[in-house]
Amino acid sequence: MIAARSRNALYFQSGGVTAVINATAGGVIDAARSLAKAGAPIGTVLAARNGFSGVLKEELIDTASLSDEAVLRLRQLPGGAFGASRRLLPPYDERPDQWDRVAAVLRAHDIGHVLVNGGNGSMETARLFVELGRRYGLDITAVGLPKTVDNDLLDTDVSPGFGSAAKYLATSMREASLDLAAMSGGARATKVFILEVMGRHAGWMALSTALAQDAPGAAPHLILLPEVPFDEARVAAAVEATIARGGYCAITVAEGLSGPDGKPLAVERDSTTYGHEQLGGVGPWLADRLQARLGVKCHCAVADYLQRSARHLASRVDLEQAWAVGAAGLEWSLSGTTGVMVAIRRLADAPYRWDLVPAALEGLADRERKVPADFLTADGLHASPAGRRYLAPLIAGEAYPPFSHDGLPDYRWDCPPVRAPRLPPFAL
Amino acid sequence: MIAARSRNALYFQSGGVTAVINATAGGVIDAARSLAKAGAPIGTVLAARNGFSGVLKEELIDTASLSDEAVLRLRQLPGGAFGASRRLLPPYDERPDQWDRVAAVLRAHDIGHVLVNGGNGSMETARLFVELGRRYGLDITAVGLPKTVDNDLLDTDVSPGFGSAAKYLATSMREASLDLAAMSGGARATKVFILEVMGRHAGWMALSTALAQDAPGAAPHLILLPEVPFDEARVAAAVEATIARGGYCAITVAEGLSGPDGKPLAVERDSTTYGHEQLGGVGPWLADRLQARLGVKCHCAVADYLQRSARHLASRVDLEQAWAVGAAGLEWSLSGTTGVMVAIRRLADAPYRWDLVPAALEGLADRERKVPADFLTADGLHASPAGRRYLAPLIAGEAYPPFSHDGLPDYRWDCPPVRAPRLPPFAL
Numbered sequence: 001m002i003a004a005r006s007r008n009a010l011y012f013q014s015g016g017v018t019a020v021i022n023a024t025a026g027g028v029i030d031a032a033r034s035l036a037k038a039g040a041p042i043g044t045v046l047a048a049r050n051g052f053s054g055v056l057k058e059e060l061i062d063t064a065s066l067s068d069e070a071v072l073r074l075r076q077l078p079g080g081a082f083g084a085s086r087r088l089l090p091p092y093d094e095r096p097d098q099w100d101r102v103a104a105v106l107r108a109h110d111i112g113h114v115l116v117n118g119g120n121g122s123m124e125t126a127r128l129f130v131e132l133g134r135r136y137g138l139d140i141t142a143v144g145l146p147k148t149v150d151n152d153l154l155d156t157d158v159s160p161g162f163g164s165a166a167k168y169l170a171t172s173m174r175e176a177s178l179d180l181a182a183m184s185g186g187a188r189a190t191k192v193f194i195l196e197v198m199g200r201h202a203g204w205m206a207l208s209t210a211l212a213q214d215a216p217g218a219a220p221h222l223i224l225l226p227e228v229p230f231d232e233a234r235v236a237a238a239v240e241a242t243i244a245r246g247g248y249c250a251i252t253v254a255e256g257l258s259g260p261d262g263k264p265l266a267v268e269r270d271s272t273t274y275g276h277e278q279l280g281g282v283g284p285w286l287a288d289r290l291q292a293r294l295g296v297k298c299h300c301a302v303a304d305y306l307q308r309s310a311r312h313l314a315s316r317v318d319l320e321q322a323w324a325v326g327a328a329g330l331e332w333s334l335s336g337t338t339g340v341m342v343a344i345r346r347l348a349d350a351p352y353r354w355d356l357v358p359a360a361l362e363g364l365a366d367r368e369r370k371v372p373a374d375f376l377t378a379d380g381l382h383a384s385p386a387g388r389r390y391l392a393p394l395i396a397g398e399a400y401p402p403f404s405h406d407g408l409p410d411y412r413w414d415c416p417p418v419r420a421p422r423l424p425p426f427a428l
Numbered sequence: 429m430i431a432a433r434s435r436n437a438l439y440f441q442s443g444g445v446t447a448v449i450n451a452t453a454g455g456v457i458d459a460a461r462s463l464a465k466a467g468a469p470i471g472t473v474l475a476a477r478n479g480f481s482g483v484l485k486e487e488l489i490d491t492a493s494l495s496d497e498a499v500l501r502l503r504q505l506p507g508g509a510f511g512a513s514r515r516l517l518p519p520y521d522e523r524p525d526q527w528d529r530v531a532a533v534l535r536a537h538d539i540g541h542v543l544v545n546g547g548n549g550s551m552e553t554a555r556l557f558v559e560l561g562r563r564y565g566l567d568i569t570a571v572g573l574p575k576t577v578d579n580d581l582l583d584t585d586v587s588p589g590f591g592s593a594a595k596y597l598a599t600s601m602r603e604a605s606l607d608l609a610a611m612s613g614g615a616r617a618t619k620v621f622i623l624e625v626m627g628r629h630a631g632w633m634a635l636s637t638a639l640a641q642d643a644p645g646a647a648p649h650l651i652l653l654p655e656v657p658f659d660e661a662r663v664a665a666a667v668e669a670t671i672a673r674g675g676y677c678a679i680t681v682a683e684g685l686s687g688p689d690g691k692p693l694a695v696e697r698d699s700t701t702y703g704h705e706q707l708g709g710v711g712p713w714l715a716d717r718l719q720a721r722l723g724v725k726c727h728c729a730v731a732d733y734l735q736r737s738a739r740h741l742a743s744r745v746d747l748e749q750a751w752a753v754g755a756a757g758l759e760w761s762l763s764g765t766t767g768v769m770v771a772i773r774r775l776a777d778a779p780y781r782w783d784l785v786p787a788a789l790e791g792l793a794d795r796e797r798k799v800p801a802d803f804l805t806a807d808g809l810h811a812s813p814a815g816r817r818y819l820a821p822l823i824a825g826e827a828y829p830p831f832s833h834d835g836l837p838d839y840r841w842d843c844p845p846v847r848a849p850r851l852p853p854f855a856l
Contacts, residue, residue, distance in 0.1 A: 017610045019603075050613035079606025083613050167835055174836060175447075175737040178507025182445045185478035185511050193733060211836065283730075284709060302711075304729035305621060309603035313740060315835060395835035400828070407595055407743060407823035408602060408639065 004041035007112025009330060012048035012055060013147075014088070014118030014125065017080040018161025019168075019311040020322035021147050024117050025081055026074030027326025028145075029063050033071070035334060042334055046109055049418055050083035052125060056098060056426055058105050059418045066416060075319065076401040077413050078311035089125045092135065101426050102129075103136040108422040113141050113333035117326070119148035119159070123341055124365030130339045141333040144341035144361055145325050149308045151204035152368045155359035156343035158394055160325060161308065163318030166208030167395035168310040169197055169252075169303065174212040176301065177219030177250040184248035192239060192249050192290055192298040193219075196283025197307060199254035200264075201226050203371045205307065206254040208391055210383035219250035220382075224286075226256035227371050228380035230265060236293050238381060243296065257282050312409050316397025317352065328356045352393030432469035435540025437758060440476035440483060441575075442516070442546030442553065445508040446589025447596075447739040448750035449575050452545050453509060454502030455754025456573075457491050461499070463762060470762055474537055477846055478511035480553060484526060484854055486533050487846040494844060503747065504829040505841050506739035517553045520563065529854050530557075531564040536850040541569050541761035545754075547576035547587070551769055552793030558767045569761040572769035572789055573753050577736045579632035580796045583787035584771035586822055588753060589736065591746030594636030595823035596738040597625055597680075597731065602640040604729065605647030605678040612676035620667060620677050620718055620726040623648075624711025625735060627682035628692075631655050631799045633735065634682040636819050638811035647678035648810075652714075654684035655799050656808035658693060664721050666809060671724065685710050740837050744825025745780065756784045780821030 011028050013021055029045045036042050044064040048054030054061075061082055063071070074081055092099050105111075116126035122144065129142035146153050151162035173195055180193040197205045203225025210223060221242045224230060242249040258264050266282035287298035325342040332342065340358035347353040373380075375387030383391065401409040439456050441449055457473045464470050472492040476482030482489075489510055491499070502509055520527050533539075544554035550572065557570035574581050579590035601623055608621040625633045631653025638651060649670045652658060670677040686692050694710035715726035753770040760770065768786035775781040803815030811819065829837040 013610070017607055053614060077606070078603050079608075080610030084610045085614050085617065087614065171740055171836055172734050172738070174839060175506050175739060176733040178505070178839060179445055179733045179737040180507075182441070182508030182512045186481055186513050186515065189513065211834070214836075214840070281712060284712070299732055300730065301732035301734050302728065302730040303734075304727055305604040305607045306600050306729050306731075306734075309607040310600070311603060312599055317835075392834065396833070397835060398828075398831055400826075403826050405824070406639070406820065407745075407825060408599055408642075411602060411606060412642070 006041045006043045008043040008110050009045045009113040009115060009333065010048065010055065010106070010111045011045055011115045012051050012117065013080045013082060013084040014051045014116055014122035015084065015086055015147070016149065016308060017084050018147060018149050018308050019078045019164040019314050020160055020319050021117060022074040022077045022081045023319055023322035024145050024147060024160060024326035026071050027323040028115055028330045029066065029071045031327035031330040033068070035331065040334055043110065046111065046419070047082040051085035052087045052089060053085045053428065054083070055105055056101055056428060058421045058423050058426065060109060061416050062419050063416065070413065073413055075323065076311065077411055078309040081413060081415060088121050089128045091128070092131070099132055099135070102132060103138060104423055106138055106140060112139060113330070115143055115145055115329050115333065117145040117147050119150065119153055120365045120368060123153070123361050126341070127339065127361035141336060141338035143329045143333050143337065145329045146341055146343065149205060150199060150202055152202040152370070154364060154367050154369045156341065157346040157354060158321070158344055160318055160322035162204060163315035163321070163394035164310065164313070165205055165307045166211070166391065167315040168307055168313045169195070169205060169209050170211040170395060171313060172303065173209040173220050173250065173252060177212070180219070180248050180250055180299070189297065190299050191243050191296040192251065192287070194251045194253055194283045194287050194298060194300040196253050196255060196300065196302045198303070199226060200256040201368055201370065203227050203254045206252045207371055207375065207383050207387060208395070209252040210388060211391055211395060217246055220252045221249045222251045222381050223383065224251065224253040224257050224381070225371055226254050226258055228376070229260045230257050231260070232289060236290060239290055240294055251286070253282055253286055255282055311401055314399045315395045316399040317394055319399045321354070324356060332358065349389050349393065352396065434469040434471040436471040436538050437473045437541040437543060437761065438476065438483065438534070438539045439473055439543045440479050440545065441508045441510060441512040442479045442544055442550035443512065443514055444577065444736060445512050446575060446577050446736050447506045447592040447742050448588055448747050449545060450502040450505045450509045451747050451750035452573050452575060452588060452754035454499050455751040456543055456758045457494070457499050459755035459758040461496070463759065468762055471538065474539065474847070475510040479513035480515045480517060481513045481856065482511070483533055484529055484856060486849045486851050486854065488537060489844050490847050491844065498841065501841055503751065504739065505839055506737040509841060509843060516549050517556045519556070520559070527560055527563070530560060531566060532851055534566055534568060540567060541758070543571055543573055543757050543761065545573040545575050547578065547581055548793045548796060551581070551789050554769070555767065555789035558789070569764060569766035571757045571761050571765065573757045574769055574771065577633060578627060578630055580630040580798070582792060582795050582797045584769065585774040585782060586749070586772055588746055588750035590632060591743035591749070591822035592738065592741070593633055593735045594639070594819065595743040596735055596741045597623070597633060597637050598639040598823060599741060600731065601637040601648050601678065601680060605640070608647070608676050608678055608727070617725065618727050619671050619724040620679065620715070622679045622681055622711045622715055622726060622728040624681050624683060624728065624730045626731070627654060628684040629654050629796055629798065631682045634680045635799055635803065635811050635815060636823070637680040638816060639819055639823060645674055648680045649677045650679045650809050651811065652679065652681040652685050652809070653799055654682050654686055656804070657688045658685050659688070660717060664718060667718060668722055679714070681710055681714055683710055739829055742827045743823045744827040745822055747827045749782070752784060760786070777817050777821065780824065
């Protein structure tokens with residue numbers, strides 16, 4: 001038997017980063033090393049610098065120079081260790097030049113496996129790599145590794161990154177509402193706390209704060225999701241009733257909260273020229289509305305990047321899943337699997353059991369998983385028992401990063417340099 | 429020798445709460461129990477419900493019903509366990525009726541010691557208690573226990589609460605800037621991250637994020653304090669230069685950032701009717717200005733209550749100091765000390781050594797400790813080595829709260845009911 005020729009794997013991080021996306025990178029690299037040691041035909045893992053941009057620019061980081069310890073440290077590092085970007089591979093007809101370039105890069109670096117770590121749009125890019133391989137006669141496999149704090153990827157129980165954001169947000173809501181509770185006595189005191197969280201079209205992160213509620217009537221009292229059209233009079237009445245009942249009201253609002261016309265209520269900075277509109281500002285907007293309408297003093301926090309980078313409060317379940325999808329992606333690629341995303345399948349709620357199964361990449365980009373109606377209470381303003389049952393296991397367990405003697409998490413990590421290019425430059 | 433008659437202690441939490449203010453309560457109660465066991469003439473600790481309001485309303489919580497374990501759990505509980513308020517004791521001439529009432533409450537509950545846990549304004553209330561004792565012929569001691577995330581109390585090295593807020597903010601800045609770094613590649617990517625923190629007149633919390641900077645050129649790149657008048661052209665130039673140098677720019681801005689005229693740049697919701705103006709919104713405001721001026725995409729987080737309630741990331745040094753000032757306050761009171769605040773004195777920077785000394789309550793309310801010029805770099809946009817030397821020890825050590833199996837910090841704590849009143853009601 002002639003041993004198969006060892007070929008390299010390409011890995012890149014695509015779209016917004018998370019507190020645990022680097023654990024997926026670690027899973028990929030660690031699996032490649034273990035398999036190579038066992039004699040499998042796998043070379044080095046090349047990580048593209050700044051996501052797909054680095055593929056086009058042939059900026060590839062050879063992870064072979066990383067010590068095993070440095071690979072393990074990827075587990076505890078928030079942000080994107082190799083950089084990320086929102087750039088995706090366009091369809092062939094739009095940019096044949098980019099397809100030519102990608103094929104050349106894959107050939108020049110003897111890449112046999114492509115692992116795309118991202119969300120909906122990135123899964124389409126992974127799918128196009130399969131097409132690219134076919135079109136250019138390249139013998140490659142392409143596998144998607146799910147990642148998104150938004151949790152809007154279909155066909156997987158959860159997307160790595162979400163559980164840690166959820167744990168951070170639920171903890172923050174619980175803590176801030178204890179502050180609010182202490183300060184809300186007296187007519188002139190702050191009565192409303194609003195936590196604005198990410199979620200353009202899907203309210204998973206907002207919904208996750210429901211887990212902070214440890215008793216009936218505890219915070220959060222209202223959760224406002226993009227899936228439920230905002231009805232100001234109804235929400236104001238609910239806020240007023242909550243204050244009358246318990247003295248204060250804690251609200252979670254998703255950045256993408258929309259009116260009955262389906263349009264987001266607040267667009268902080270219109271940057272349609274950047275492709276995405278940058279949402280934000282719905283928290284302060286809501287505070288103003290409630291203050292004007294009810295005459296109550298409101299406080300508002302905007303979590304922004306904090307919610308997707310808070311590695312100091314990562315969910316252990318999320319961290320394990322992030323690592324596992326990376327390792328499985330590399331293993332499956334090596335065994336010839338292609339055109340799939342590594343999906344997490346739930347086997348049981350409590351105790352939570354899960355395994356990994358392939359899900360077709362086809363069509364993932366076109367469909368967004370929104371919060372289903374049965375995960376919400378009848379009024380659409382809180383999580384139902386089914387919703388809580390879904391969410392609960394995803395934030396279980398702690399996984400603190402090491403703290404230095406200076407009292408801060410130690411996130412030092414030296415990214416290796418990019419490989420010397422083998423092709424002429426390519427203008428983006 | 430005739431044993432002195434045991435008298436009760438009154439404790440209340442005043443002003444905004446912190447992640448560790450309840451540790452001070454725990455220190456008070458624990459010291460009272462230990463001393464009582466050793467035969468000292470101390471009765472029970474009565475905690476006023478909702479701060480000074482509870483004194484006027486005769487809403488006093490007898491902490492005798494708390495188990496020793498429940499007292500220890502105060503160490504790990506954010507918010508204000510007994511409630512807090514911003515209400516203070518006015519001068520006698522303004523409200524003689526309130527002075528009469530307070531004297532009646534002290535007499536009715538045989539209170540011999542008053543412990544006021546708060547910031548500048550609360551220290552003045554503590555001082556007025558001394559005057560009240562004199563005026564009404566009551567044999568009481570009154571001691572102030574420092575507390576403020578703002579760290580603007582004079583005559584103490586630091587105020588409990590600040591160190592934990594600082595640790596949370598520096599960690600958050602470090603984490604969010606790793607996110608920013610990963611996402612900032614490409615012309616259209618986000619280049620600026622702004623973290624808005626509390627600090628109306630003093631920039632200590634903003635300054636504390638300097639500790640996130642673990643190498644020259646690392647985030648945060650700019651720190652904008654109330655003490656340094658905002659010069660938009662100069663800041664915009666610094667942002668541009670930072671982006672040109674390293675690709676992105678992370679900025680901390682204090683809510684009270686002011687223009688050359690000394691007026692805050694952003695007043696989110698004008699609520700002067702509530703006494704304080706509620707500041708906020710300077711982060712989004714700055715993002716808009718930079719976006720308009722430099723054409724760069726900006727993200728902005730507003731920490732709000734999260735920064736003063738994040739017990740999950742408390743500083744161990746801060747927690748120990750919070751407990752210690754409570755215990756010392758009770759001990760000193762019992763030995764007859766009155767009219768002082770329990771101040772923390774720094775004996776050495778590294779390793780940090782400190783002890784507790786009395787500081788006169790007189791005049792504390794009128795003076796605010798601002799960030800001194802020598803704690804800033806020459807351009808006023810970052811911490812100097814002296815500033816870092818001051819800040820560094822205050823965030824040292826972790827002190828995680830227990831997490832339940834549900835993945836969230838366990839902050840359950842049952843507040844005992846208020847004592848049956850002994851006086852007729854008093855209308856506030």
